[in-house]
Amino acid sequence: MSPRFTPEQIDAWRRDGGVLVEAFFTPEEVAAVQADFGRVFGDAAGADQPLVKTADGQGGAFHAAQFRNLDSIPFDGCHALNLIGLHPALIAFARAALGVEEVYLYQCQAWAKYTGAADYDQPFHCDYLNHTLVAPSEDTTRNTCTVMCYFSDVTEGHGPMHYVPRPLSEPIAPPEATIGGPPEVAELHRRLAPHARSTAGPAGSIFPYSIDLYHRGTNLTAPGGVRYAVTACFKRAGDDSIAFTAWPFHHMKPWGQLFARATADQLACLGVPRPGDPFWTETTLARAQRRYPDWDLAPYRAALLASA
Structure with missing residues (x-):
């Protein structure tokens, strides 16, 4: 068990569908990721006033503007941001929550929100519709562990996620x-809203949650408000019923920068065979080195030699 979370928090995640863990990331890690957010999205500040909700008081709606500043890793020159979703402690949390030794990171995105850039108010919903073609299991360990990571201080005025514990x-x-x-979504929102809890917390907090948890985005109302967040979604390795990002589809992104800095354990979460896997031969090692010249393949070569 990592010192960054407790067995009780794992139990709460399984029972409630989500749990807030404050001070998960160190101040140094937060500062490095904040700097990378500035490189990707610019050092913009929010407006003095939020956009006024145009819905009829039923919890808002989904629209494209809410997702304008949302993009998947990796980003050029942003080494802290590229690897934060693969932080060893996040991997450890996902393994403990899902009860498995091998997990796969099937989505990792940076998301910047600013007061006035959009009306971020959403109705209560569950995420499983765009994570699986089937349905969430009643055994939550057979679903996924999505982690919302905050890299700016999030008060009620900075658009925290609201959720309703599963019980x-x-x-x-x-x-x-x-x-x-x-009409049904509006009625569902009306019934769930009195039971909502907030994920507001200081920079460095995380909120792991399951795809069957009712939650919603809320509006930024703080003058000049900014919310920096990273979403990291883990599933059991080999579970083909759940997917989101086909990483090779984004092959034009700067993957070489990530490979040059990631550990074998982190790369395994992206589907890269571990050292010692039969995939690795002299030929595949040479081809991988040609693709990623700065990738340190020494552990993979050593494992191949040891098996010879």
Whole structure:
């Protein structure tokens, strides 16, 4: 168990569907990631006033502007941001939560929100619809562990995620109720809203949650408000029922910078065979080195020699 989280927090994640863990990342890690957010999105500040919600008081709606400053890793020259979703302590949390030794990172995105850039208010919903073609299991360890990581201080004025713990939402509606039309979604939001809790916390906090947890985005109302967040989604390795990002599809991104700095354990979370795997031969090692000249393949070569 990592010193950054406790067995009780793992139990809370499994029971409630989500748990807030403050001070997960160190101040030094937070500062490095904040600097990279500035490189990617610019050192912009939010407006003095939020955009006024145009929905009829039923919890907002989804629209493209909410996701304008959302992009997947890796980013050129942003080494801290590129690897923070693969932090060893995050991998350890996902392994403990899902009860497995091998996990796969199937989504990792940086998300910058600014007061006035959009109306970020959303209705309560579950995420499973765009993470699986089937349905969430009643065994939460067979679903996923999505981690919302905050890299700026998030108060109620900075758009924290709100959620309803599973023991409180289950008597109201099962996860599949998220599939309703506008009237049903509005009624679901009305019934869940009194039970909502906030994920507001200082920079360095994380909120791991499951794809069957009811949650919603909230608006930024703080003058000049900024919210920097990274989402890192883990699943059991080999679980083909869950997916989001096909990493090779983004082969034009600067993967060489990530490979040059990642450990074998981190790369395994992206689907790279570990040292000693039969995939690695003299030929595949040579081809991988040609693709990523700065990748230190010494552990992979040593394992191949040891098996010869």
